[in-house]
Amino acid sequence: MSETIAVFDKVSYFYPRSTRAVLSEISLEIKKGEFFGLIGPTGAGKTTLCCALNGIVPQFYGGRFFGNIHVAGLDTLEHPINEIARHVGEVFEDPETQLIATSIENEIAFELENLKVPREEMIRRIPWVLDIVRLQGMQKKNPVELSGGQKQRLAIAAALAAQPDLLVLDEPTSQLDPVGAQEVFSTVYKLNKELGMTILMSSHAAEEMAQYADRIGLLSEGRLIAVGTPDEIYSRVDLLQENALRPPQVASAFYQIKARSVPVCKVPVRVDEGKQELARLVHDGAAIEPPRHFAEPEKKTEQPLVHIENLEHVYPDGTKALHGISLDIHTGEYVLVIGQNGAGKSTLVKHFLNLLKPTTGVVRINGIDSSKLSVSDLASHIGYIAQNPDNQIFNMTVWDEVSFALKNLKYSKADVERLTTESLQAMGLYESREMHPLALPKGDRARVVIAAILAMQPDTVIFDEPTTGQDFRGAHYILDISRKLHQMGKTIIVITHHLYLMPEYAERVILMGKGTILLDAPIRQAYFDTEKLQSTYLSAPQAVELAQELSRLTGKPLPVLTAEELAGCFSAAGNGGAR
Amino acid sequence: MSAVAPKGQERVVKNIGGAAIDGAPIAYIVVLAAVVTALAFIPFSVVLASGGSFPMNQGIFGLIGWVLGPIAGAIASGIGALIGVFVAPHTAGVWFVTVIGAIVASFAAGCMSAQNAKRKSWWLGVVIVTVIALIIYLGRALFVNGIALQWAIFASFVNWSSLLLFILPTRTLVVKWIGSKNLVLVAIGLALGTWISFGIAHSVQNAFTYTMYNWPEEIWVMLSSVIPIEFLSRCAIGAVIGTGVIAGLRAIGLVKPTEGVY
Numbered sequence: 001m002s003e004t005i006a007v008f009d010k011v012s013y014f015y016p017r018s019t020r021a022v023l024s025e026i027s028l029e030i031k032k033g034e035f036f037g038l039i040g041p042t043g044a045g046k047t048t049l050c051c052a053l054n055g056i057v058p059q060f061y062g063g064r065f066f067g068n069i070h071v072a073g074l075d076t077l078e079h080p081i082n083e084i085a086r087h088v089g090e091v092f093e094d095p096e097t098q099l100i101a102t103s104i105e106n107e108i109a110f111e112l113e114n115l116k117v118p119r120e121e122m123i124r125r126i127p128w129v130l131d132i133v134r135l136q137g138m139q140k141k142n143p144v145e146l147s148g149g150q151k152q153r154l155a156i157a158a159a160l161a162a163q164p165d166l167l168v169l170d171e172p173t174s175q176l177d178p179v180g181a182q183e184v185f186s187t188v189y190k191l192n193k194e195l196g197m198t199i200l201m202s203s204h205a206a207e208e209m210a211q212y213a214d215r216i217g218l219l220s221e222g223r224l225i226a227v228g229t230p231d232e233i234y235s236r237v238d239l240l241q242e243n244a245l246r247p248p249q250v251a252s253a254f255y256q257i258k259a260r261s262v263p264v265c266k267v268p269v270r271v272d273e274g275k276q277e278l279a280r281l282v283h284d285g286a287a288i289e290p291p292r293h294f295a296e297p298e299k300k301t302e303q304p305l306v307h308i309e310n311l312e313h314v315y316p317d318g319t320k321a322l323h324g325i326s327l328d329i330h331t332g333e334y335v336l337v338i339g340q341n342g343a344g345k346s347t348l349v350k351h352f353l354n355l356l357k358p359t360t361g362v363v364r365i366n367g368i369d370s371s372k373l374s375v376s377d378l379a380s381h382i383g384y385i386a387q388n389p390d391n392q393i394f395n396m397t398v399w400d401e402v403s404f405a406l407k408n409l410k411y412s413k414a415d416v417e418r419l420t421t422e423s424l425q426a427m428g429l430y431e432s433r434e435m436h437p438l439a440l441p442k443g444d445r446a447r448v449v450i451a452a453i454l455a456m457q458p459d460t461v462i463f464d465e466p467t468t469g470q471d472f473r474g475a476h477y478i479l480d481i482s483r484k485l486h487q488m489g490k491t492i493i494v495i496t497h498h499l500y501l502m503p504e505y506a507e508r509v510i511l512m513g514k515g516t517i518l519l520d521a522p523i524r525q526a527y528f529d530t531e532k533l534q535s536t537y538l539s540a541p542q543a544v545e546l547a548q549e550l551s552r553l554t555g556k557p558l559p560v561l562t563a564e565e566l567a568g569c570f571s572a573a574g575n576g577g578a579r
Numbered sequence: 580m581s582a583v584a585p586k587g588q589e590r591v592v593k594n595i596g597g598a599a600i601d602g603a604p605i606a607y608i609v610v611l612a613a614v615v616t617a618l619a620f621i622p623f624s625v626v627l628a629s630g631g632s633f634p635m636n637q638g639i640f641g642l643i644g645w646v647l648g649p650i651a652g653a654i655a656s657g658i659g660a661l662i663g664v665f666v667a668p669h670t671a672g673v674w675f676v677t678v679i680g681a682i683v684a685s686f687a688a689g690c691m692s693a694q695n696a697k698r699k700s701w702w703l704g705v706v707i708v709t710v711i712a713l714i715i716y717l718g719r720a721l722f723v724n725g726i727a728l729q730w731a732i733f734a735s736f737v738n739w740s741s742l743l744l745f746i747l748p749t750r751t752l753v754v755k756w757i758g759s760k761n762l763v764l765v766a767i768g769l770a771l772g773t774w775i776s777f778g779i780a781h782s783v784q785n786a787f788t789y790t791m792y793n794w795p796e797e798i799w800v801m802l803s804s805v806i807p808i809e810f811l812s813r814c815a816i817g818a819v820i821g822t823g824v825i826a827g828l829r830a831i832g833l834v835k836p837t838e839g840v841y
Contacts (some may be wrong), residue, residue: 067585
């Protein structure tokens with residue numbers, strides 16, 4: 001693995017009309033056959049670095065470029081993109097934006113046609129790559145019919161068909177559910193280990209990067225500030241936190257345990273190593289106490305805000321999305337709705353807004369049958385922040401977008417000004433108010449939509465996958481807003497796959513699977529029902545896994561949900577086996 | 580923000596791939612050609628001009644030249660107009676004249692910019708071609724068909740006024756306004772520029788159509804009032820669509836074609 005496939009030598013880059021270097025003094029060698037992970041907060045320059053590898057930066061974008069990048073021996077400024085593309089395949093964040101054909105085989109053939117690959121060779125390669133990404137037998141299927149994970153695997157197959165030396169994946173799992181993300185990671189890992197393909201992947205998925213990558217590079221404000229093995233990088237929790245990055249929960253937990261003067265010999269970055277380290281600590285007599293009593297959410301007895309009885313919904317194509325759902329949500333609750341894609345989560349909450357009508361059953365909002373309420377009646381009380389922000393954006397500036405509904409609801413000019421300003425400031429977007437919303441990164445676009453909803457001051461806010469595509473800082477920014485609204489007495493409903501983010505926020509969990517409610521329980525109970533979570537392809541956060549292991553080792557109940565809570569179970573006194 | 584000069588050697592950045600034509604990404608050319616085709620469906624006419632209504636896309640040929648530059652702009656407009664001839668024959672007129680007009684208008688618009696030092700004299704080529712076209716068109720009218728001088732002058736007002744404005748510093752002033760941050764100036768620049776660029780295309784088109792149809796003096800009388808009104812319609816189309824397109828392109832921050840002037 002000593003031969004290099006890509007070399008960056010003192011690379012700096014400025015986009016046109018920008019005085020800020022988006023890449024600064026990057027010197028890096030990527031070795032043949034390695035899995036190189038690239039991490040960094042949003043805006044660190046990860047996408048630019050990925051696009052520099054096949055010459056799109058700077059050949060397509062222009063700007064000022066300093067230094068050299070050689071890929072497979074080719075200088076990326078001296079060779080055309082189509083020549084470099086034979087050596088570098090690239091897969092982007094959103095699978096929807098990179099699929100254009102009407103069948104899977106045409107999708108793969110498109111790239112090959114552009115590279116003038118003979119027809120017979122195309123016919124040989126298509127089943128080969130489909131086999132690798134486990135889409136065999138689906139040649140004639142239209143890509144729009146695939147799931148998110150399958151679409152991303154198809155994008156990988158299309159890139160792979162050109163038989164590149166280096167496969168670059170730019171946050172390929174950030175838009176996917178856990179099943180899709182796992183499919184992509186396992187496919188990429190297989191390519192790396194079984195075919196020896198060199199991989200460069202940027203991702204916020206810390207747990208998976210720790211598991212699969214050989215080396216990790218940490219990019220911050222355009223500078224490559226650290227390169228090392230996952231153990232070397234992810235165990236430096238302080239460095240990650242300084243750069244607004246999330247370490248794997250296991251690393252975070254042991255970092256905090258160590259900070260309590262418990263003799264942790266090494267901060268593990270993978271959950272299996274974490275379990276071994278726990279066993280060692282228990283064996284060595286570390287002082288472990290169950291945490292203080294956690295307050296149970298109070299039982300509500302007043303009239304529910306949302307009352308659902310035997311709700312069923314059948315889509316026009318005959319798909320039965322909900323099967324006899326019964327549920328009450330009370331004012332002031334913070335409810336988390338989880339489940340795999342297609343479980344019926346979005347279908348359920350759309351009934352709260354009359355965006356969908358029950359096929360059978362009843363939905364009452366504040367005691368009134370929702371069928372008697374108009375969408376506009378409900379919209380002024382219940383704000384719905386949809387999964388894809390771009391579907392809700394249509395104005396020319398951020399300010400116009402956020403103030404649009406207020407103007408339509410005939411608020412006074414002064415109120416429009418005040419509420420829009422407050423909402424933009426709350427979401428950290430005031431400085432961007434004159435920008436076109438679509439010129440902002442996807443994470444910021446989501447915040448524009450949230451700001452527009454918050455400006456209307458709804459009593460209930462539904463967040464549908466609010467943290468998808470956000471980095472750690474962006475995700476917490478949004479969730480902190482949700483907590484602030486909750487503390488103001490508003491009802492919050494969040495749909496998400498990111499379970500590890502939610503313990504600080506949510507009180508109650510509704511777990512859905514195949515259109516039914518599998519579990520409706522307080523979060524501390526729900527997260528420990530790992531069997532039910534796994535039945536709908538969800539995994540409990542690593543902290544819960546470690547807590548269960550520690551509980552097994554000590555025989556004490558440890559209902560902890562976060563790395564902080566887990567670390568709180570340890571105390572320095574009584575620890576044995578100091579090293 | 581990097582205050583310190585980068586240590587690496589600065590490189591010459593050029594697009595050497597096949598994904599762009601004359602610095603304009605092919606995707607842009609395809610999209611704008613499609614817009615030209617789509618607008619070919621919409622007849623936009625005050626009254627009959629050279630024997631039929633004119634398609635709305637005639638208002639954006641200049642815009643495409645300013646967005647993509649003379650070569651890529653001419654390609655986009657030419658392809659769009661050619662497809663438009665087949666899918667929207669009701670606005671096509673004489674098919675090859677329609678396509679030539681699209682190409683010349685976008686090319687002339689693209690040549691109004693002086694930002695590319697190697698192309699500073701391209702506008703002279705446009706002038707020469709236009710003068711030749713006017714000699715064919717007006718020469719035939721005056722000396723072959725005996726049209727009265729005053730009607731020839733009135734009916735060709737858009738043609739010679741465009742040529743004069745193209746030769747005068749108004750050529751570069753239009754480009755300066757289109758590149759202005761002030762959208763009112765952008766709109767004025769687009770309107771005036773559309774008059775100039777389509778006026779030049781119209782001269783070239785008429786060299787063909789007049790040779791084919793030799794319309795009598797009565798038509799020249801009518802055209803002398805109709806044509807300027809039609810041109811004002813094209814200018815309005817160019818200004819309205821163009822201002823929105825340019826404001827949007829600037830706001831979204833998409834990659835700007837090398838020869839784009841916005």
